[in-house]
Amino acid sequence: MTGxxxxxxxxxxxxxxLASIQGDEVLKIKEIAARASVPQxxxxxxxxxxxxxGILTSIKGARGGYKLAKNLKDVMLKDIIMILxxxxxxxxxxxxxxALKLFWEDIKEGVxxxxxxxxxxxxxxxxxxxxxxxxxx
Numbered sequence: 001m002t003g004x005x006x007x008x009x010x011x012x013x014x015x016x017x018l019a020s021i022q023g024d025e026v027l028k029i030k031e032i033a034a035r036a037s038v039p040q041x042x043x044x045x046x047x048x049x050x051x052x053x054g055i056l057t058s059i060k061g062a063r064g065g066y067k068l069a070k071n072l073k074d075v076m077l078k079d080i081i082m083i084l085x086x087x088x089x090x091x092x093x094x095x096x097x098x099a100l101k102l103f104w105e106d107i108k109e110g111v112x113x114x115x116x117x118x119x120x121x122x123x124x125x126x127x128x129x130x131x132x133x134x135x136x137x
Contacts, residue, residue: 008084010038011046012077016122018056019072026058026065046084053083073120081115 013036021027029047033040047066050056057069095101 026067028065073118075119077117078115
């Protein structure tokens with residue numbers, strides 16, 4: 001079990017931007033990258049993987065781009081981590097000691113629970129950020 005990588009952080013930033021579009025609108029990779037402050041070449045790999053896993057859908061052509069395939073309330077942070085992090089929440093106990101196996105299993109379960117948050121929560125954080133930014137004396 002490792003920390004959250006830049007790849008996952010960028011994925012959440014891209015999903016946050018895609019959540020802001022309406023209806024049948026799509027965003028091109030270039031637009032998502034600019035809005036989310038993510039390197040475009042790295043973002044291409046991330047979006048491709050999220051599309052393969054059914055989180056995103058893509059439209060080809062001049063007016064093409066990406067959009068969410070699922071509502072953000074149905075996508076958990078844990079889902080994104082499991083898609084993008086190769087060893088996240090994997091078996092971290094490298095011993096045959098039964099006490100240590102139980103200990104690490106409990107830790108893994110606790111960490112998994114922490115990440116069991118729907119990405120729709122991003123809207124609440126956006127509202128908090130807007131409130132903070134709009135505060136004036």
